[in-house]
Amino acid sequence: MSDIEKRLFEWSNSMLISSGRAKAIEIKPLRQEASTREYFRLISKEDSHIGVFSPPSTELNEQFIFLSDFFKKEGVSVPGVLFSDIEKGLMLIEDFGDNLYQISLNQKNYHHLFSAAIDEMICIHRCPAHPNLPSLSKTQMASQMYLFEEWFLDGLLGLKINQIEKQMISILYQEVLNDLVQQPQVLCHFDFETRNLMVLENGNAGVLDFQDATFGPIFLDPVALFKDLYFDLSEKEINNMLREYISRSAELNLIEKLDVQKVRKSFDLTGLQRQLRILGTLSRLHLRDGKVFRLPDLTKTLHFVIETSSKYVELKDVAEYLKKKVAPALSLTLKGIL
Numbered sequence: 001m002s003d004i005e006k007r008l009f010e011w012s013n014s015m016l017i018s019s020g021r022a023k024a025i026e027i028k029p030l031r032q033e034a035s036t037r038e039y040f041r042l043i044s045k046e047d048s049h050i051g052v053f054s055p056p057s058t059e060l061n062e063q064f065i066f067l068s069d070f071f072k073k074e075g076v077s078v079p080g081v082l083f084s085d086i087e088k089g090l091m092l093i094e095d096f097g098d099n100l101y102q103i104s105l106n107q108k109n110y111h112h113l114f115s116a117a118i119d120e121m122i123c124i125h126r127c128p129a130h131p132n133l134p135s136l137s138k139t140q141m142a143s144q145m146y147l148f149e150e151w152f153l154d155g156l157l158g159l160k161i162n163q164i165e166k167q168m169i170s171i172l173y174q175e176v177l178n179d180l181v182q183q184p185q186v187l188c189h190f191d192f193e194t195r196n197l198m199v200l201e202n203g204n205a206g207v208l209d210f211q212d213a214t215f216g217p218i219f220l221d222p223v224a225l226f227k228d229l230y231f232d233l234s235e236k237e238i239n240n241m242l243r244e245y246i247s248r249s250a251e252l253n254l255i256e257k258l259d260v261q262k263v264r265k266s267f268d269l270t271g272l273q274r275q276l277r278i279l280g281t282l283s284r285l286h287l288r289d290g291k292v293f294r295l296p297d298l299t300k301t302l303h304f305v306i307e308t309s310s311k312y313v314e315l316k317d318v319a320e321y322l323k324k325k326v327a328p329a330l331s332l333t334l335k336g337i338l
Contacts, residue, residue, distance in 0.1 A: 003027070004038060004053050004328070005027055005040060006010070007053075007088075007090070007229060008027070008040060008042075008051045008052075008053055008090055009024065009027045009040075009042065009067070011053070011085065011088070011090050012024055012049070012051050012083075012090075012092050013040050015082070015083040015092055015149050016044070016092075019083075020074075020181060021044070022044040022045055022046040022047070023044060024042035024043060024044050024049070025043060025044060025045065025278070026042070026043040026047075027040050027042050027043075027051065027111075028040060028041045028043070029043070031051070032291070032293055033290070034281070034282075034285050034294060035059065036054075036055050036057075036058045036059060037039075037052060037053065037054045037059055038052070038053045038054075039051070039052055040052075040053075041095065041121075045245075046097070046230075047104075047257055047335040048074040048097050049082065049092050049094065050079065050092070050093045050094070050095050050096075051090070051091070051092055051093070052090070052091040052093060053090060054089045054090075054091060054202070055088055055089045056086060056087060056089045059089065059211075060211055061084070061086050061089060061091070062086060063132070063211055064081070064091075064210075064328045065081050065084055065086075065091070066132050066213040066252065067082070067210050067211060067213055068080055068081045068093070068210075069130075070127075070130065070133075071124070071127075071207070071210060071213075072176065074124075074127045075123050076120055076122065076123045076124055076127075076207060076210075077093035077133060077200060077205060077206050077207055078206070078207050078208075078210055079093045079095070079096055079206070079208070080093065080094050081093050082287070093174070096206040096208070097180045097198060097199075097200070097201075097206075098198060098199055098200040099199060099200075100194070100197070100199075100324070101113060101117070101194035101195075101197035101198065101199065101205070101231075102194040102197075102230045102231070104196050104199050105230075105231045109156055110159065110231065110237075112243075113199065113205070114225065114226075115242055115244065116203060116204060116205040117192075117197055117205040117224075117225060118241075118245050118248060119205065120197075120204065120205045120207050120223070121189070121192060121222070121245070121246055122245075122249055122252065123252055124186075124187055124188070124189055124207075124213070125186040125187060125218065125219070125221070125249065126186070126254060127187040129215070131152075133187060133213065133215060134214045134215070135185070135213065135214060135215040135216070135268045136188075136214045136216035137176055138180075138181050138215075140238065141177060141180055141273060142173060142177055144273070144276075144280070145173055145176065145273055145276045145277060145280075146173075146275040146280075147195060147276075147277060147279075147280020147281060147283075147284065148169075148277070148280045149161070149169065149280075150280065150281050150289065151279075151280040151281070151284040152213070152280050152283040152298075153326070154280040155283055155287050156283040156286070156287060156330075156333060157326065157329045157330060157333055158329075159325070159326065159329055161198070165321055168317045168318040168321055169318060171275075171314065171315070171317075171318065172272070172309065172315055172318045173327070174263050175269060175312075175314060175315065176269045176270075176272050176276075178256075178268050179265070179269040179270070180216075180217040180269065180273060181217075182217060182272060183217040183266055184217075184218045184254060184255050185215050185216060185217065185268070186213055186215065186216075186218050187214070188205065188213065188214060188215070188216045188217075188220040188221050189210055189211060189212075189221050189224075190212040190214055190216070190220065190221075191209055191212060191224060192220075192221035192222075192224040192225050192231065193224045193225065193228050194205075194225070194230050194231055195209075195230065196208045196209045196210075197225075211295075215302055216293065217266075217270055218254065218336075219253055219263075219266055219267045219270040219271075220270055220274065222242060222245050222267065223267055223268075223270045223271040223274060224243075224283070225241075225276060226238045226241050226242060226267075227271050227275075227304060229297050229300050229301065234255045238319070239260045242260050242267060243260045244266070246258065246260065246263065257333060261301075264311070265329075268308045268311065271304065271308055272305060272308055272309065274277035275301050275302075275304045275305045275308075276305065278301050279298060279301050279302060279305070282294045282295065282297060282298055282301070283298070286337075292337060292338070295334060295337060295338060296333070296334070296338065298330060299331075299334065302322065302330055303327075305325065306319050306322045306323050306324060309322065310323075
């Protein structure tokens with residue numbers, strides 16, 4: 001048992017016993033995260049809870065606790081925080097089980113599960129403003145995309161871009177930003193992917209890793225789910241799910257009820273902002289933090305960027321650059337690491 005496990009185990013049991021609950025008799029580490037948080041399952045003879053070590057120097061623990069309470073009051077299916085010690089970075093939260101969307105989805109059940117996820121997504125999107133809820137500015141969205149150049153192209157691949165390439169990438173940034181700032185702004189989960197969704201016993205989708213929630217462009221969450229790294233949808237299936245989201249959101253006046261084809265470009269450009277950010281952050285995760293477990297995701301993420309850029313005349317040049325120069329460089333780099 002590591003020092004972190006021992007401290008968390010002892011603290012959790014002191015909290016459980018003092019509240020009249022059964023003490024834990026076993027602690028098991030759970031999946032590795034991109035953040036500095038570490039998760040463990042604490043098992044008693046009666047039930048189980050999730051213990052979290054979340055270093056206060058790097059993680060927004062107060063925001064996590066606030067959002068857990070806020071979302072629960074708004075009807076979002078998130079795990080409640082049972083006990084916390086913010087100074088020590090220790091939390092004990094509800095256990096939503098092991099049925100991640102990431103491993104549970106298949107072609108037979110995806111529509112049912114995605115519909116349940118859309119319920120939670122819309123529940124988040126209709127949340128009211130609050131002083132503790134941030135908003136994603138144009139400058140912040142741009143800075144997130146710039147990670148693509150700094151950490152992915154330069155840092156990971158060692159590619160030095162020339163003036164023509166720089167101009168192509170700048171056009172990409174501008175096209176994306178011009179669209180995102182014109183979209184309806186709603187409260188977004190910010191990482192609404194299948195790694196962060198659980199199949200609950202009551203049929204709902206349980207929502208995890210919500211601490212980065214922010215007001216931002218309305219398609220941030222739909223594109224994270226419908227263009228997920230771990231479950232492929234065809235273009236027809238994406239359009240069908242997007243149509244369902246638009247129809248249900250329009251009923252709550254979150255968005256105008258438009259034909260899918262009229263909003264598909266906004267959806268795609270939002271995806272480009274997300275995917276460029278991911279290319280940068282996952283590269284940084286390896287280069288700065290020494291974590292390699294997400295590097296395989298870079299290939300599919302880059303494929304998404306190339307595929308989407310190729311659809312639009314104004315982005316075809318950058319798509320060709322990414323396809324002919326960047327993709328081969330990524331393939332060689334990953335072969336040398338993995």
